[in-house]
Amino acid sequence: MTPFYAWVTSLAHSGILPADFQYPFLVRGFLCVLLLTPMLGGLSHLVVSRRMAFFSAALGQAALTGVSIGLLIGEPLNSPYGGMFGFCLLATLGMIYVKRRSSLPPDTLIGVFLALSLGLGLCLLVAVTRQFNVHQVEAVLFGSLLTVTDGDLLLLLAVGVVVMVLLAREYNHLLLDSLSPPLAGVEGSDSRFLDYFFAFLLALSIVVSLKIIGALLVEALVVVPAAASRNVARSARGYLLWSVAVAFVAGAGGLIVSNRYLVPTGAAVVLGASLAFFVTLVAGALGRDALGRMARGRQAAGVAIALVGLVLLANRLVIGALLVGAGAYFFKFGWPSARDQSARDQ
Amino acid sequence: MSAGAISPSILDVSNLTVRIDGQLLLSDVSLSVARGTLHAIVGPNGAGKSTLVYAVLGQIPFEGRILAHWRRNGRIGYVPQSFSVDRTLPVTVEDFLALTRQNRPVCFGVGRAAARRIAAMLDRVGLAGFEQRQLSVLSGGELRRVLLAHALDPLPELLILDEPATGLDQTASQWLEDVLLAARDRDDVTVLMVSHDHERVKRHGDRVTVLDRCVVADGAPADALA
Numbered sequence: 001m002t003p004f005y006a007w008v009t010s011l012a013h014s015g016i017l018p019a020d021f022q023y024p025f026l027v028r029g030f031l032c033v034l035l036l037t038p039m040l041g042g043l044s045h046l047v048v049s050r051r052m053a054f055f056s057a058a059l060g061q062a063a064l065t066g067v068s069i070g071l072l073i074g075e076p077l078n079s080p081y082g083g084m085f086g087f088c089l090l091a092t093l094g095m096i097y098v099k100r101r102s103s104l105p106p107d108t109l110i111g112v113f114l115a116l117s118l119g120l121g122l123c124l125l126v127a128v129t130r131q132f133n134v135h136q137v138e139a140v141l142f143g144s145l146l147t148v149t150d151g152d153l154l155l156l157l158a159v160g161v162v163v164m165v166l167l168a169r170e171y172n173h174l175l176l177d178s179l180s181p182p183l184a185g186v187e188g189s190d191s192r193f194l195d196y197f198f199a200f201l202l203a204l205s206i207v208v209s210l211k212i213i214g215a216l217l218v219e220a221l222v223v224v225p226a227a228a229s230r231n232v233a234r235s236a237r238g239y240l241l242w243s244v245a246v247a248f249v250a251g252a253g254g255l256i257v258s259n260r261y262l263v264p265t266g267a268a269v270v271l272g273a274s275l276a277f278f279v280t281l282v283a284g285a286l287g288r289d290a291l292g293r294m295a296r297g298r299q300a301a302g303v304a305i306a307l308v309g310l311v312l313l314a315n316r317l318v319i320g321a322l323l324v325g326a327g328a329y330f331f332k333f334g335w336p337s338a339r340d341q342s343a344r345d346q
Numbered sequence: 347m348s349a350g351a352i353s354p355s356i357l358d359v360s361n362l363t364v365r366i367d368g369q370l371l372l373s374d375v376s377l378s379v380a381r382g383t384l385h386a387i388v389g390p391n392g393a394g395k396s397t398l399v400y401a402v403l404g405q406i407p408f409e410g411r412i413l414a415h416w417r418r419n420g421r422i423g424y425v426p427q428s429f430s431v432d433r434t435l436p437v438t439v440e441d442f443l444a445l446t447r448q449n450r451p452v453c454f455g456v457g458r459a460a461a462r463r464i465a466a467m468l469d470r471v472g473l474a475g476f477e478q479r480q481l482s483v484l485s486g487g488e489l490r491r492v493l494l495a496h497a498l499d500p501l502p503e504l505l506i507l508d509e510p511a512t513g514l515d516q517t518a519s520q521w522l523e524d525v526l527l528a529a530r531d532r533d534d535v536t537v538l539m540v541s542h543d544h545e546r547v548k549r550h551g552d553r554v555t556v557l558d559r560c561v562v563a564d565g566a567p568a569d570a571l572a
Contacts, residue, residue, distance in 0.1 A: 042453075045453075168454075171452065172444075172446070172452055175445060175452065179429075179431065182405050182426050186424040229436075230436060234478075234480065236437050237455050238436060240453035
């Protein structure tokens with residue numbers, strides 16, 4: 001990877017890329033965002049559709065406990081994946097098993113598991129801090145760019161590909177099951193399998209995302225992009241695109257803010273996603289009147305993107321040119337869903 | 347539910363008992379649904395009508411035997427009693443109907459072939475042009491039509507409807523009745539329907555089973571509902 005970092009650094013030095021990219025750790029962070037956002041954005045809208053937001057919060061806490069277990073059994077501080085994944089998987093299986101067999105409401109059961117794993121995690125954390133500096137453990141809690149390695153990137157790439165392929169394969173079944181389990185059952189879906197399958201993918205994604213986002217905040221990136229997307233999306237395709245876009249903007253923005261203002265990466269990313277939520281909330285409300293309709297129009301979108309591109313063009317040639325190109329594309333062809341519709345109308 | 351040998355009936359339910367959390371919901375229910383008929387299940391609230399449907403669909407555990415005798419595609423079309431859609435869920439009618447009509451994930455868009463098929467399906471139930479409407483903004487009657495369009499494509503061998511006329515006005519109820527009779531008479535679809543409307547069942551039903559946790563009466567509508 002060294003020649004790649006040297007190439008990116010040279011682009012940053014020559015002014016083609018922003019100056020932040022002269023640091024290899026930030027390049028690694030940006031690559032993390034590029035890999036994380038399609039995966040978490042894709043999962044995010046199904047998490048919200050399947051009402052599993054609280055479940056993902058519980059998994060974040062379970063990951064924290066898993067880190068403590070991993071460190072206590074001798075895993076390296078930089079990659080306690082065995083403990084994390086092992087405990088998250090155990091918690092996932094436990095929660096789904098009990099949820100499917102108990103008559104108690106799911107949020108009550110998940111609350112019990114959340115309290116259990118948090119209590120256990122805190123007890124173990126005290127034991128862990130006897131062996132490690134508390135600031136080293138802090139990186140796991142809140143996420144840190146400095147601890148991301150090339151190995152983590154490769155793991156993220158591998159898991160991201162597996163998760164996205166499996167998710168695409170079962171997507172239609174998962175969405176129908178979240179709309180009406182009996183109807184999905186009649187169409188041949190196995191509700192029990194889908195419950196375990198989706199929870200497994202979620203646990204896997206959360207575990208590999210922890211190093212950059214942090215255990216306490218990872219659930220926010222699994223929930224907030226879809227919540228923001230719901231404010232403005234009008235179709236399943238829009239729902240996915242907006243979720244991924246919000247996750248990407250929050251991820252990339254949070255990364256830059258975290259580097260410039262020395263705040264935890266996870267916190268900056270989650271703040272970015274929350275900001276996007278409120279922006280889309282306003283945009284969604286405006287969307288119900290004429291102004292919103294205009295803002296959703298392809299010309300308005302195209303012009304807005306092209307203007308941002310022109311501003312950036314002065315300093316950042318590549319990014320600016322890409323945005324101008326994207327703006328021209330939307331101006332000419334509109335959003336993909338609108339294009340499909342107009343083709344069908346003809 | 348398992349497939350059996352060729353038989354004049356399409357569905358045989360024998361000694362069906364359902365217990366949920368220790369509570370007895372159905373006790374020793376036996377009935378037979380003849381092929382190509384409109385068979386109605388009636389009974390008071392809490393009689394176990396929807397429980398019977400769930401058992402036939404294999405959605406809940408049961409004791410006893412449910413045997414289906416398929417001759418064509420063995421497809422069951424199902425229109426559930428309730429279908430509540432989250433008001434903020436951005437899923438269009440076309441997205442919903444495409445979920446089972448294309449392999450490509452619907453979040454990547456609806457293919458042209460699926461879109462054409464869905465347009466024809468919606469046209470059949472009087473909802474032409476509703477493709478891009480969001481499910482969450484449909485009225486109860488429109489949603490029932492969408493569910494019926496889904497259940498009728500491809501044409502099922504057995505169509506199960508759980509109180510399909512709930513929330514429909516007189517015109518929509520009449521329309522539904524026409525669609526069901528056409529499915530039975532023209533397309534040889536067997537219809538198993540949970541209903542509260544005794545008058546309509548008497549007019550068009552071929553057979554009625556009156557349930558109240560067990561079978562109270564079973565036979566021709568005029569006799570069973572007397």
